[in-house]
Amino acid sequence: MTWNRIRWQYAGSQLLFAANIFALVLFIAGSGAIIPAWLQVVGRMHPLVLHFPIVLLLLGSLLLFVQLREPEANRWKTQFTAWLLLAAALSTAVTVIMGLLLAREEGYADGNIQWHKWGGMAVLWTASSLYWLREASRPWLPKTGALVTAVLLLVTGHWGADITHGNNFVLAPVTPHNTPVPLEKALVYEHLVKPVLEEKCMSCHNAGKTKGGLSMELPQQLLAGGKSGKLFIPGNPAISLIMQRLHLPVDDKKHMPPAGKPPLTEEEVALLYYWIKGGADFKTPVASLPARDSLRLLAAARLQPAAAKEPVYDFSPADDKLVQQLNNNYRVVYPVALHAAPLVANWYNKDKFNIASVKELQPVKEQLTEMHLQKMPVQDADLDVLAQFKQLRVLNLSFTNITGQTLATLAKLPHLQSLSVSGTPVTLQQLTTLKAAPALQTLYVWNTGLSHADIQQAQKILRQVTVVEGFTNDKGEQLKLNQPTILNTAAVFRSSIQLKLQHPVKGVEIRYTLDGSAPDSLHSPVFKDSLLITGNTTVRAIACKQGWYASDPVQLQLVKTTYIPDSVTLVNQPEGSYLASGGSTLTDGQKGGTDYNNGKWLGYTKNVLEAVVRFPQPVPLKSVSIGMLRNVGSYIFPPRQVEIWGGVHPQQLKLLKKISPPAGKKDDPVAAMDIDCAFPVTQASYIKIIMTPAILPSWHPGKGKHAWVFTDELLFN
Known part of the structure; x- marks a missing residue:
């Protein structure tokens, strides 16, 4: 048994020493080391495993302070502690290595990430020392190391939380908050806009975690924008990137905040809109804004006056288990704050909604103060059910199916302070029935069809209520429409495809061309419901409306492929983070566009791209088209050489085509294009495509290095 114990101790020590050396090499090398793609996958598992070594380290450290009276029991405790500390040190090494791999990816900036890396290495060194010095002749030595390890774990975890969730995430609940600022002393950005960005945006866009190259902590960072360009255009929210991302469909991957993050409220979106x-x-200063300015009205509703007090509720909290039972996949019920009595209810997925889902909340009607039913198919008759929840303070009925005929029912709610009927066909007469609502303070009526005069009249009648109408073109200036939305998810088709376009603004005409020429608002055909496309087509479309400037054109290239292969095998794996979906990327029907970071491109730089395509049976081929990207400023060039090999047997392929595309030039614009390779008709069960990256020319900043070659789709005709 002594020999076995010595053997595992020796093996464990050697393995731990090797892990320390590997982690140190990664730490020193930083982004200079070349890491295979599978190790990137390992790195992304860092958040998954980091809690395991923490538990082991704390438990092992605690056992160092425990002494048992029985010699035999103490001997077993010592041996168990040794096992525990070894497992803790080794798992710490694995976790640190994963973290160093993850830190190499884009979106992690200097600052907290550097401190977090140093902290992780320090934890690894102290954890290793705890194992190696556990039986030191001076007992105070491992005990001191245990205390140091615990402190390092807390500090390093704090830095890690700041990277993931934003600065001061751990200590935020106990950090004194700024005292409420009176309206007359408040600044629009500092006290209205910045808090919204801190709460909803900075967990992903901070000094330590700059997703998309964007940090929002400082004004100069907001002005600089990120990789997608300027965040906003002062004076023009309609074409500002931040507003476009906020208004994308929730299931769009570019929607901000991303799925799983708390969305901005209607009021917060309005705040950003009017600020821009x-x-x-x-x-x-807020005080410098006109009295009836929309931004000032929002500020008045949002800022707490100096003498204001926290609301007092005369009801007790609901049972926690009952609240949990009321949550399901389409409805979330939660308290407004930890241990607070008021509850908030949110609904999701309009296809699964019915009024019974509201009735089911009757057991907590005495605690429910907010209901968010926006975009749910709520009907006029359903307002009788909502009126039974007497404690409601906030009710959001935006873009529901109500017509306003029963709106007076909501005037029975004694505490209702904020009501949104945006996007519904309510009339002025129906709005005025809310005059009887005793506590109503704010009424949102965006996109209701009410004229500006109607809303002004409503404001006169509802004297105690702030009626927020959204954007009004008070000065009569023309604004630019945003681009039409292309609903087609695939750009590659076999026989035909129905082109579908839409625009969120009512009354907009979409005009288009099919030959790649620029459409105009007078002569180009008007897009109706859909359009049948049967061949390679470059669609360009603009949005037009009387009193607005036409939008910038949106472009989509639809391409036809006659044959769909059975499989695609990549001989050499893609490099860096440009892995897309592997070989299937080349035949998934998705074009990559001009954004090389959208996960639809395969990228190669030091290796050639070599793909072998297999068809279920021989097909008569006469051309292969390869989708490629050109972005000379980002080191992405056309390939130096393209080879197409084909045949019926994988070991007997013959060269069908060999071309050298035109080299990239200094002033070439960013463009996604196709390399067309035509050859005599050949029966082929296998096609091999080889693309060799170019060498960056002498005029380029990276001269002499390998350029990147990017590809997204293969077409076979």
Whole structure:
């Protein structure tokens, strides 16, 4: 048994020493080391495993302070502690290595990430020392190391939480908050806009985690924008990137905040809109805004006056188990704050909604103060059910199916302070029935069809209520429409495809061309419901409306492929983070566009791209088209050489085509294009495509290095 114990101790020590050396090499090399793709997958598992070594380290450290009276029991405790500390040190090494691999990816900036890396290495060194010095002749030595390890775990975990969730995430609940600022002393950005960005955006866009190259912590960072361009255009929210991302469909991967993150409320979106419309100034006082300015009205509703007090509720909290039982896949019920009595209810998935889902909340009607039913198919008759929840303070009925005929029912709610009927066909007469609502303070009526005069009249009648109408073109200036939305998810088709376009603004005409030429608002055909496409087509479309400037054109290239292969095998794996979906990327019907970071491109730089395509049976081929990207500023060039090999047997392929595409030039614009390779008709069960990356020319900043070659789709005709 002594020999076995010595053997595992020796093996464990050697393995731990090797892990320390490997982690140190990764730490020193930083982004200079070349890491295979499978190790990137390992790195992304860092958040999954990091809690395991923490538990082992704390438990092993605690056992160092325990002494048992019985010699035999103490001997077993010592041996168990040795096992525990070895497992803790080795798992710490694995976790640190995973973290160092993850830190190499884009979106992690200097700052907290560097401190977190140093902290992780320090934890690894102290954990290893605990194991090696566990039986030191001076007992205080391992005990001191245990205390140091616990402190390092806390500090390193704090830095890690800041990277993931934003600065001061761990200590935020006990950090004193700024005292409420009176309206007359508040600044628009500092006290209205910045808190929204801190709560909803900065967990992904902070100094330690700059997703998309964007940090929002400082005004100069907001002005600089990120990889997708400027975040906003002062004075023009309609074409500002931040507003476009906020208004994308929730299931769109570019929607901000991303799925799983708390979305901005209607009021918060309005706040950003009017701030940008007013010029996006960082020093404007709220008091300097006109009395009836939309931004000032929002500020008045949002800022707490100096003498205001926290709301007092005269009801007790609901049972926690009952609240949990009321949650399901389409409805979430939760308290407004930890241990608070008021409850909030949110609904999702309109296809699964019916009014019974609201009735089921009757057991907590005395605690329910907020209901968010926006975009749910709520009917006029359902307002009788909502009126039974007497404690409601906030009710969001935006873009529901109500017509306003029963709106007076909601005036029975004694505490209702905020009501949104945006996107519904309510009339002025129906709005005025809310005059009887005793506590109503804010009424949102965006996109209701009410004229500006109607809303002004409503404001006169509802004197105690702030009626928020959204954007009004008070000065009569023309604004630019945003681009039409292309609903087609695939750009590659076999026989035909129905082109589908839409625009969120009512009354907009979409005009288009099919030959790649620029469409105009007078002569180009008007897009109706859909359009049948049967051949390779470059669609360009604009949005037009009387009183607005036409949008910038949106472009989509639809391409036809006659044959669909059975499989695609990549001989050499893609490099860096440009892995897309592996070989299936080349035949998934998805074109990559001009964004090389969208996960639809395969990228190669030091290795050639070599793909072998297999058809279920021989097909008569006469051309292969290869989708490629050109972005000379980002080191992405056309390939130096393309070879097409084919035949019926994988070992007997013959060269069908060999071409050298035109080299990239200094002023070439960013473009996604196809390399067409035509050859005499050949019966082929296998096609092999080889693309060799170019060498960067002498005029390029990276001269002499390998350029990147990117490909997204293969077409066989």
